[in-house]
Amino acid sequence: MTVMQIGDFTITEFVNVAAYMRNSGLLDYLLEDLQDFTLSSTQEDADITGRGGRPIGKKKKFKSANGNGTSGFISPGLMHTQTGGDIKYGKFKVKREEAKTVPGSGGTIVTDAKAVGAVGKEIGRIKLFGKGGVLVGVYEQGTVASGENFSYDPATKTITLPNNVNIEAGLKAVYAYEREVTATNINNPADKFSKTRELWVHCYATDQCDTIYRADCHIPRADFKGDFDLDLGGDQTTHPFSFDCLPDFCDLDGDNNLYEWFFYEDDEIPIDDSEGYSGGSVTAPGDIGGGSQNNFATEAEVKEVFSDK
Amino acid sequence: MTATYRNCMVCGKRFKICNTCLKSMPEELQWRRVVCCSQHFAYHLPIIRYVRKEISRDNAKAELQHAITTFGEIEFAENIKSVVNEILAD
Numbered sequence: 001m002t003v004m005q006i007g008d009f010t011i012t013e014f015v016n017v018a019a020y021m022r023n024s025g026l027l028d029y030l031l032e033d034l035q036d037f038t039l040s041s042t043q044e045d046a047d048i049t050g051r052g053g054r055p056i057g058k059k060k061k062f063k064s065a066n067g068n069g070t071s072g073f074i075s076p077g078l079m080h081t082q083t084g085g086d087i088k089y090g091k092f093k094v095k096r097e098e099a100k101t102v103p104g105s106g107g108t109i110v111t112d113a114k115a116v117g118a119v120g121k122e123i124g125r126i127k128l129f130g131k132g133g134v135l136v137g138v139y140e141q142g143t144v145a146s147g148e149n150f151s152y153d154p155a156t157k158t159i160t161l162p163n164n165v166n167i168e169a170g171l172k173a174v175y176a177y178e179r180e181v182t183a184t185n186i187n188n189p190a191d192k193f194s195k196t197r198e199l200w201v202h203c204y205a206t207d208q209c210d211t212i213y214r215a216d217c218h219i220p221r222a223d224f225k226g227d228f229d230l231d232l233g234g235d236q237t238t239h240p241f242s243f244d245c246l247p248d249f250c251d252l253d254g255d256n257n258l259y260e261w262f263f264y265e266d267d268e269i270p271i272d273d274s275e276g277y278s279g280g281s282v283t284a285p286g287d288i289g290g291g292s293q294n295n296f297a298t299e300a301e302v303k304e305v306f307s308d309k
Numbered sequence: 310m311t312a313t314y315r316n317c318m319v320c321g322k323r324f325k326i327c328n329t330c331l332k333s334m335p336e337e338l339q340w341r342r343v344v345c346c347s348q349h350f351a352y353h354l355p356i357i358r359y360v361r362k363e364i365s366r367d368n369a370k371a372e373l374q375h376a377i378t379t380f381g382e383i384e385f386a387e388n389i390k391s392v393v394n395e396i397l398a399d
Contacts, residue, residue: 118340144389154361155363
């Protein structure tokens, strides 16, 4: 019998992270463009001392593992795992503010979208600003346009400005309204917390003989943390995440693993063809799928190296 | 928090707006944003829908007459008196 066993190796390419629901085992989301990913293991050792305080042993405790990484994309699936919220798709109301130039007293302005809301208060209020941002006037929405009120017709999206001598052409009208859009909604409820997922981290490993293996890290119970920052503006907005690895007490096998690795050659799905392994070195984020030519060892050569002679 | 006031779109009386009351009903029917009392919302709807050409003058007149019959005659705000007269004209 030939025993296949990987020797020293290096992780040469990170492919993706798949998150599965703990109860159903169904795929929840996939993180494909991770910039970095770290899996850390810790253990606390306390000295057991004897005569004169000399160490005579170690009391080992608090064994734990945790992971963290950064996704190049903002992932809705990851976010709802971190926030404990829901992902909904449907019609929602969003607020929009506009600043448009006033054509003159009694003139009209067309809103970019149809304002919705209580009949007669779709816009509510308009502020008019002059040169240098000086506030010239504030006007309320009325049933009809008058000296002190403007009117709004949602059907034509038209604001009719008040007939008022203070309103001159060239002023800037600033107003806000709600409109209805079809959107994906991801929330962060104050009374719900981050969730736990089963993770599979898929990588490629290369041994000293340049043989390519699939390297899958299984984290049976990743308890995601609710702390994450989305830095908007400036550089690229990334989506960081972190989690603690917990023992899977639901596992009847009783493996008690915080994580486990699987290394295997893949006969069913050849690495070089299906996923475009780019050969040898770690690729930049997003470069997965390069598909360049490689010169992997043949299966026979690999078995020769690792065969149990 | 400072309360926000506005003039009732029907009678012109100053009242305190509430943007969070009556959340259970459709937003377009949340009268506390536009009129001072629920009764005045019955006057408000036919008037503004007529102005926006959403309903005919006959329909607006019928609805406004119904509101007047149900809740009584009121003093309309100055800026809508001409529209009300137009609706109620024979």
